[in-house]
Amino acid sequence: MSEIKKNWGVLAEFANPAELLHAAQKLNDLGYKKFETWSPFPIHGMDDAMGLSGSKVPWITLGGGLTGLSIGLLLQWWTGAVDYPLVIAGKPYFAWQFALPVTFELSILLSAFGTVFGMFALNMMPRPYHPLDNVPAFRRVTDDKFFLSIEVSDPLFDMEKTKALLSELGGTGITDVEE
Amino acid sequence: MGHHKSFNDETHIPQSVIKRAQMIATICAVLGLGASFGGYFMSSDTHVVEQAHADAQAKTDAHAKTDAHAKTDAHAKTDAHAKTDAHAKTDAHADKHQAPAHEGSLKKQFLFSWLTAFVFFTTLCLGGLFFTILHHLVRASWSTSLRRVAENVAMNFPIMAVCAAVVALLGFGDIFHWTHIDPASDPFFKVKEPYLNTGFFSIRAVFFFGIWILMAFFFRSNSVKQDETDGGAAAEALNYKMRKLAPLSMLTFALTLTFFAFDWLMSLDPHWFSTMFGVYIFAGTAVALFATLIVITLWLEGNGILKNTITIGNFHDAGKLMFGFIVFWTYITFSQYYLIWYANIPEEIGWYLHRMQGGWENIGLFIAVGHFILPFWVVMSRHTKRNRMVLGVAAVWMLIMHFVDLYFVVMPTYHHHLHFHWMDLTTFIGIGGLFLHGFLHWSSKDAIVAHKDPQLIASMEYDNV
Incomplete structure (x- = not known):
């Protein structure tokens, strides 16, 4: 058959x-x-x-980056200044200076995720x-x-x-x- | 792909174009230098050095005491207040220490404005040298069409050496007040004195400019020799010769730029130090370099020169590198600030505290926005980098921001409160005119493109996918 x-x-x-x-x-x-x-x-x-x-990938990258940026800032502001305020090393509860490295890293991470997985999605991968x-x-x-x-x-x-x-x-x- | 290009442009800039640009350069130089030197020599205050000396001495004494106090306090106390104390004292210390001796003195104003402008144009030359060395170091092909322009920019080191001599002759002690600190009364300065003294400083300055002039002449003269070959093995041999010296040149470049920045900019505040300062100045230099290349090649193209040689791909690449170095500059500038902010120790934080008051904080904010946030969004897109108009505006903007960045380093040591002076503009225009003259001289002397370099065709065919 x-x-x-x-x-x-x-x-x-x-x-x-x-x-x-x-x-x-x-x-x-x-x-x-x-x-x-x-x-x-x-x-x-x-x-x-x-x-x-x-390609549409750059827009997904941008979206990922902005998401990472927002999450990074919100995470540090909320935990440090709102939910559990604690003085560490005489620093303010929240300051953009110390928040920036984590924010930067999260922006890069989610940009990279956006790029790779966005590319996968647009190519309809994985496709066995x-x-x-x-x-x-x-x-x-x-x-x-x-x-x-x-x-x-x-x-x-x-x-x-x-x-x-x-x-x-x-x-x-x-x-x-x-x- | 498919069709192969061949070099079919005029190799030289037409004399009419050179003449017109030379006229503008002459006007700038005469007006700028005339006004600046006129202001300096007609200024009525005659005893600047002596008075400054006395002032600096008084300040140094106060400063050393304050520092010693801050140190002892910070060490003795272990609670959270120690930080605040040290902080408050540093504030006071910054006030006393940085208070200008002669606000309103035209002579000192001239020297500080001159220093800012001269360092700005020196960094452009350094950028040209960096690009040339890098081109040979990595055996690049895409940058061949832009190489001669960079070589010509780097040939302005002799002019810059003369500008440096002006600072040294007219008021070295007025700018660098470590020249009259007594090491015995200042424990902070005492440890630096073996490095930071007039004799050794002068030897280093001569060495820096000497080695830069040598490197610039070496790369350009061999490059020009290439023009007389048939573009075959002889041209390749010259490339090989330059490539062989590129690694050593790059190391020399990195070290001399770093110590030049330490000497001429960081030592303005002799008690402050940042190990990142050299790379911070380099990052700004690299941004300014690509901006300069973009502006000059747009000018060439606008005059119908190298129309078929410099492609949109070349602009795109120069734009990409400018963008990359804008981000690099941000990374370095923030890292320097961040580490000092976090550690918050008196001997380091003073430099920033001083720049966070008296109106200077607005300049700092302007630099953050204008040197990073704005160009980041504008230059990021592929479309803006391939649009000559937008890229050109962005390049000019970055050059302005590079100047503001250096202004922010230099001028707060003189003006405690933000204060623009007409000399900032006239010294810039004057030295800029000289710089332009030098560039035009070398650009009209030989071909404006390395037209016999075997890599040129690859450079012309290259475009970004």
Whole structure:
């Protein structure tokens, strides 16, 4: 009994980063939206070529930082000056001077958390399964291969034409990817 | 990527641009120096040194006594009051100790204003030297297009040496009152006397400027030699030669800057010390350096020079480094204040107490906002760093703040109450004019970009993702 398999998209291999970049630029120019490039390392200029908008991660980082800042100040003010006032080393119950190191560290910590986990969330990670795992050749993307995938859900996707286009752009080993 | 760039700009600044800028520099120098020196020499008070001497002596005596008391009290008492006592005494001590001998004396005002302005422009030269050494030390490529500008800025050390000599000749004792403290009457000063005496100070000053001039000439002359090569192995050999001396130069730079800051700024209050003071001045220097580079390259670009060589990526990077060093400056400045505030011991806290009253607290607040909070939010964004207009305004602003920061270090030792003087402006404009003249001289002498450096193309192609 074989289950019904749906097509997720097509995958094509490219010889080098320059060709991949060129192909991405072309697809973007033609109006493709749901395509992705895959490479072992970041390629300079790829964001522009693919027409990606700016990352949202910095805003999450900022949110994390401001949260850390507020928590740091509130924590020290509340515990030191409100909940359990205690004279320590002749210092005031609360002063911005001594509150700053903890506040700073908490801002950094939550900024870092915001950056890492925000990036995870935006990338929908962790993701134990991805349709591309079905293509054995794709495994070498972490080593020395460059790939481009287009999803069938893209409005411009047409099995014949899209494959022909990828081939024309220099793509080799063009395969269907099952969902 | 894809297409490869090649260097296709004019290598030299057109004479018309140089002439126009030289005219502005001349006007600044003549007006600024004329007004400043005019004020100094026409000032009626003639016995500044003698009077200051007597005053300082009286103050030192009072000061030593107060200190001794504070110490004994603080040590004897173990309850919480000891701190308060010591604190109160330090306050009194700061008042007595820092009270200006001649508020309103034009001669002294000239010297303090001159010192602030001269140290400001010296830090710009130091910044240029730092950038050049760092470029070779880490074998950078992105900064190649900006390197010659930094080299030219660093060539102003001879002018700064002359400005330092002006302080030494016109009123060394008026500024540095440790020159007439009797070590026998002052236990705090006694331990510093072997280091802090006129003879050794002068030797060090000559050494600092000597070694800086040597380093600036070494890096620039080898860089200019590169211009005559074909950009191949010979140019690379010159890079190698400079790279080999970069580590030693960087060590020398760090030590000389630190002790220069100790000598010319920290010793204004001879009883105060902060081991972080050198790195504090360095942090401000680094901010000012990147601000200077941004301003100069914008000026070049505005005149159509190096339009194809200096890219938006270069501005973005200079902006990023300026931002980074703004944060570094904040970290260092706060750490110095924080440790002293927390320990709250009389011999350290006086410097800050003095700057937290008499109107100076407003300047301190202004620096916190203007040197950190405001630029932090403005320069943080990628968009502002890639916008020439915003980046340029931020750079000019940081230069102003760097001056205010140094003003906050120097001027409270003279003016107990916040007091701006027209000489603050005229000395700045005068020395600034000289500085600009020096920069223009070296910038018109040779190419304004290291156009035969093999790394230049990489610098031009580089952009941030």
